[in-house]
Amino acid sequence: MGQTVVQKILAKASGREKVEVGEIVEPKVSLAMSHENGALVINQFNEIFNGTGKTAKVWDSDRIALIFDHRVPAESSKTATNQMKIRQFVKAQGIKKFHDMRGDEMGVCHQILPEYGYVRPGYVVCGTDSHTTSHGALGAFSFGIGATEMASVWTLGTALNVPVPPTIKVVVTGKLPKYVEPKDLILYLIGKISAEGANFKVIEFHGDTIKNMPTSGRLTICNMAVEAGATSGIVPGDSETVRFLREEANVTDEIDLVEPDSDAVYDSIVEIDASKLSPQIACPHTVDNVKPIDELLGMHVDQVVIGSCTNGRLDNLKTAAEIMSGKKVARGTRMLVFPASGKIYREALKQGYLLTLMEAGALIANPGCGPCLGVHQGALGDGEKALSTTNRNFKGRMGNPNSEVYLCSPATAAASALTGVVTDPRKETK
Amino acid sequence: MSKVIYKLGEDISTDIIYPGRFMATVLPSETPQFAFMDLKDLNKMLVNKEVPKGSIIVADKNFGCGSSREQAVSTLKGHEVVIIAKNFARIFTQNSVNLGLQLVICPKIEANVGDELEVSDNKVINKTTGKTFEVIPNHPAQQAIIDAGGLIPYTRQRLMAKS
Numbered sequence A: 001m002g003q004t005v006v007q008k009i010l011a012k013a014s015g016r017e018k019v020e021v022g023e024i025v026e027p028k029v030s031l032a033m034s035h036e037n038g039a040l041v042i043n044q045f046n047e048i049f050n051g052t053g054k055t056a057k058v059w060d061s062d063r064i065a066l067i068f069d070h071r072v073p074a075e076s077s078k079t080a081t082n083q084m085k086i087r088q089f090v091k092a093q094g095i096k097k098f099h100d101m102r103g104d105e106m107g108v109c110h111q112i113l114p115e116y117g118y119v120r121p122g123y124v125v126c127g128t129d130s131h132t133t134s135h136g137a138l139g140a141f142s143f144g145i146g147a148t149e150m151a152s153v154w155t156l157g158t159a160l161n162v163p164v165p166p167t168i169k170v171v172v173t174g175k176l177p178k179y180v181e182p183k184d185l186i187l188y189l190i191g192k193i194s195a196e197g198a199n200f201k202v203i204e205f206h207g208d209t210i211k212n213m214p215t216s217g218r219l220t221i222c223n224m225a226v227e228a229g230a231t232s233g234i235v236p237g238d239s240e241t242v243r244f245l246r247e248e249a250n251v252t253d254e255i256d257l258v259e260p261d262s263d264a265v266y267d268s269i270v271e272i273d274a275s276k277l278s279p280q281i282a283c284p285h286t287v288d289n290v291k292p293i294d295e296l297l298g299m300h301v302d303q304v305v306i307g308s309c310t311n312g313r314l315d316n317l318k319t320a321a322e323i324m325s326g327k328k329v330a331r332g333t334r335m336l337v338f339p340a341s342g343k344i345y346r347e348a349l350k351q352g353y354l355l356t357l358m359e360a361g362a363l364i365a366n367p368g369c370g371p372c373l374g375v376h377q378g379a380l381g382d383g384e385k386a387l388s389t390t391n392r393n394f395k396g397r398m399g400n401p402n403s404e405v406y407l408c409s410p411a412t413a414a415a416s417a418l419t420g421v422v423t424d425p426r427k428e429t430k
Numbered sequence B: 001m002s003k004v005i006y007k008l009g010e011d012i013s014t015d016i017i018y019p020g021r022f023m024a025t026v027l028p029s030e031t032p033q034f035a036f037m038d039l040k041d042l043n044k045m046l047v048n049k050e051v052p053k054g055s056i057i058v059a060d061k062n063f064g065c066g067s068s069r070e071q072a073v074s075t076l077k078g079h080e081v082v083i084i085a086k087n088f089a090r091i092f093t094q095n096s097v098n099l100g101l102q103l104v105i106c107p108k109i110e111a112n113v114g115d116e117l118e119v120s121d122n123k124v125i126n127k128t129t130g131k132t133f134e135v136i137p138n139h140p141a142q143q144a145i146i147d148a149g150g151l152i153p154y155t156r157q158r159l160m161a162k163s
Ligand code: SF4
Pocket: A069, A070, A108, A109, A110, A129, A131, A308, A309, A310, A368, A369, A372, A373, A390, A391
């Protein structure tokens, strides 16, 4: 019986020939990522060593990444103090994959990892962030864990007691129509299989639509796999993965691609015809409450947001700039843009995208998570509606439980910012 | 036997359990104050200690979906409540095992606020209605961590065994 990509990755990382779905393995971790919640990981890590008489030392300082993104610059003294503790820990432990608040190196963790080539096909990646599923875009088995589990990884270098997950195969064929984006594809899939449709499972993406999709789009779909409950999304590494790592992440060492066996056994198979998709919107307050844009056309929006680990990449900003060039954000609607990293910010400056967006009336914020998690930027007023390219619309997500968040693609966000109401980007831009 | 103090619907996210705006607070000793902060009545009941330890919150499917924030577990653990739901999201489940929060997976549970429930390893008996519901047992891999008293002592044992 053949194996899926994740079975193969887990077998190798556990020193095994083969692994069966459901069996318990203890894979070696290739990369362990945390952001500001590293402060809690440090606390739990010290707790593990407490009373053992051993010095608290991480298993491998080269395999740990710490990235400031959720609250940059710090919104409170508490956050600033947490960040300080992390800096001290990084120094004491000799951790090099550390990204502080600097225009040259900063960014959302799920952008920094691919951008710096920290993730490779075949890796086992874990992160104290649920959207760690993103890195399956590079052919890795990448999943979110809690802070205490990360403290355990930092101590032992393995993920304890991992059950080998079953895999859902999603086959996407056909060409996405203009201004129908990878975001629309993943929203459609989540609407179809529900917010728990892939709970405890992996989603493996296949088909010519995926083959032809740049890594940026693959990151978007794997990022949101967790919104269907998935342990991980994964696109088996291919020539595009190699291109991305070589050209965009400057990786020079060997890259091992892992492919599923042709007779791999899947939990189920879902087929999608991309050519028939329309722009999709996830309505409050669950990500699987997805409707085609037709059902929401004309709805007023108070705030449009473009950014996040889902859709704050260069091609997303390019699409927005293309749609908004020479036009204006509607009065009565505000538009916030937060590029996913310093590199993207700088490149969007060079290309003129940010100038175009600012001239249209958009406010450009610093790289980071920004309004996505409702901490210190872009909170909503009571009763307000936001249309956002982020990945979650849970009640209270954008800082106010009495507001509504609708999720969409960058093209839909940009077209709607111009009119102040939900607008189909395919029509607006004809 | 314990009482059901609150009933919740489907897809209760970690943003409902522990809103993102309180995430700068990380220490398990400090998180309980923010439990269900946007459900004012429930938060008040817990924070003012109006309900005894072991009180039960019943939810529908996919409880704990969303972020990996461990505060969503430590905040509930701090109040010593028991969560019964039709099923739980993965990361939340693992965090609960790691921190020792008791979750009860009960796919057919029927209970209302005020009902008295008897919870055991394999079933929940609703004493008020007289109905019995099957419980899905913990995975053996999780049970090992629970038996060790949580992931910190479990990992500590592994660390000591290494040398
Ligand atoms: S951008 Fe939003 S979803 Fe992504 S890592 Fe930041 S807070 Fe999480």
